[in-house]
Amino acid sequence: MPHLDSQSLHLTAPGQSVTLNQLVFNKGGAPVVYLQAGIHADEYPAMAALERLRVRLEALESAGQLIGEIRLVPIANPAGLTQFIQGHHLGRYEADSGQNFNRGYPVLAADLAQRVAPNLGGSQKENDRVIRSAIVELANRQQAASLNDEHKAQLFRWACDADYVLDVHCDDQALAHLYASKRAQHDLKPLAQALQLDVVMLADDSGGASFDEAAPGLWAAMAQHFPQHPIGVGCRGCTIELRGQQDVSPELAQKDADGLVAFLGHIGALTGIEPIARYDHLTCDLEAVDLLPAPVAGLIHWHAKLGDAIEPGQTVAEIWPLGQMHGETLCTPVLARNAGVLMTRVSRPYARAGETLVKIAGHDPLTWRSGYLLGD
Numbered sequence: 001m002p003h004l005d006s007q008s009l010h011l012t013a014p015g016q017s018v019t020l021n022q023l024v025f026n027k028g029g030a031p032v033v034y035l036q037a038g039i040h041a042d043e044y045p046a047m048a049a050l051e052r053l054r055v056r057l058e059a060l061e062s063a064g065q066l067i068g069e070i071r072l073v074p075i076a077n078p079a080g081l082t083q084f085i086q087g088h089h090l091g092r093y094e095a096d097s098g099q100n101f102n103r104g105y106p107v108l109a110a111d112l113a114q115r116v117a118p119n120l121g122g123s124q125k126e127n128d129r130v131i132r133s134a135i136v137e138l139a140n141r142q143q144a145a146s147l148n149d150e151h152k153a154q155l156f157r158w159a160c161d162a163d164y165v166l167d168v169h170c171d172d173q174a175l176a177h178l179y180a181s182k183r184a185q186h187d188l189k190p191l192a193q194a195l196q197l198d199v200v201m202l203a204d205d206s207g208g209a210s211f212d213e214a215a216p217g218l219w220a221a222m223a224q225h226f227p228q229h230p231i232g233v234g235c236r237g238c239t240i241e242l243r244g245q246q247d248v249s250p251e252l253a254q255k256d257a258d259g260l261v262a263f264l265g266h267i268g269a270l271t272g273i274e275p276i277a278r279y280d281h282l283t284c285d286l287e288a289v290d291l292l293p294a295p296v297a298g299l300i301h302w303h304a305k306l307g308d309a310i311e312p313g314q315t316v317a318e319i320w321p322l323g324q325m326h327g328e329t330l331c332t333p334v335l336a337r338n339a340g341v342l343m344t345r346v347s348r349p350y351a352r353a354g355e356t357l358v359k360i361a362g363h364d365p366l367t368w369r370s371g372y373l374l375g376d
C-alpha cells in the first residue's frame with residue numbers, strides 16, 4: 001500500500017480547508033520519481049492519466065515490481081478545482097492574484113550556491129549528495145505569505161529531491177507534446193517515445209520559474225557556478241502536455257498511464273516492464289516554436305488543423321470581423337511566419353486581437369523569439 005501524505009494548507013480563510021495529497025509508493029527506493037497532474041486546475045486529461053497510473057501502480061506493487069520510489073500527486077491543485085466563475089472553470093491563473101499557477105516557483109540558486117560551496121570536492125557522488133540535502137533544507141525553510149505561495153512551496157518540497165519530476169498538463173487543442181530541459185534531453189527522449197508525443201521542445205530556462213524548472217534549474221545553476229567540481233544532472237524535469245482539454249476518455253487515460261509505466265520501467269523504477277517501442281517525434285528548441293497571434297478580433301475560420309505541415313506565408317485561418325455595416329465580408333488572413341507542424345490551436349471560435357491562435361513547432365530558431373519564451 002502506498003503511504004498517504006496529506007498536507008493541509010493553512011493560509012486559507014476561516015472555515016475553509018485545502019488539502020494536498022501525495023501517494024508515496026515504495027518509500028526509500030531509487031530512483032525517486034515525482035509526478036503531479038493538473039497544476040493549472042482545468043487539465044482534465046492529465047488528472048485522468050494519473051488516476052489510471054495510480055491503479056496500475058497498486059497492481060505493480062502487489063506483484064512486487066516496484067524498485068524506485070514513486071511519488072504521485074494526482075490532483076496538484078484541489079483549490080483550483082473549485083475556481084468556477086458563473087459556470088466557467090477558471091484554470092491557469094489564481095483568481096485572487098492573477099498569477100499563473102505554474103509560474104513563480106522558488107528561485108534558490110544563490111542561497112544554494114552559498115550553502116554548498118564549502119562542502120563540494122572531487123567526488124560527483126558526494127557533491128550530488130551535498131546539493132540534494134541542501135535543496136531539501138532550503139525547501140523546508142520556505143516561508144509563504146499567501147495561500148498561493150504556500151501551495152507552491154508544498155509541491156516544491158515534495159518534488160525538490162527527486163531524480164525525475166514529471167509535471168502533467170494539457171493544452172487547449174493540441175498534439176501531445178513535451179517541454180524539457182536541454183540537460184535532461186537524453187534521459188527524457190524515451191519518455192516522448194513511451195507516451196507517443198509528437199513534439200519535444202527544449203529550453204534550459206524559459207524564463208517563468210515554472211514548476212518543472214524549479215528543482216532541475218538548481219542543478220544546472222550549480223554545474224555552471226562550480227565548473228571545477230563534478231556535478232550530476234541531479235533532477236530531470238519536464239512538462240508533459242497530454243493533448244487538448246477535451247481529450248478525456250478512459251482509453252486515452254489508460255494509454256497515457258501505460259506510457260508512463262513503460263518509462264518508469266525504462267529508468268529502473270519498475271521491473272518486468274516491456275521495453276519502449278520507437279515513436280518518431282520532432283525535437284526543437286523552444287525558440288523554434290512560433291506563437292502566432294490573431295492580427296484582429298473576430299470569428300475564426302480555420303484553414304489548417306492539428307498536425308498539418310505548415311509553410312511560411314500559408315493561411316492557417318481567416319478572421320471574420322463582426323459589425324461590418326455594408327458590402328462583402330472583409331476577412332483578414334492569418335499567415336504563418338515559420339515552417340513547422342501545427343501543434344496547438346485555440347478552441348474558442350472568437351479571437352481577440354493579439355491572442356495566440358496556434359503554436360507552430362519548426363526546426364529553425366526564430367529571430368523574434370528570445371528571453372521569456374512561454375506564452376504567459
Ligand SMILES: [Zn+2]
Nearest residue numbers: 040043169170
Ligand atoms: Zn498547464
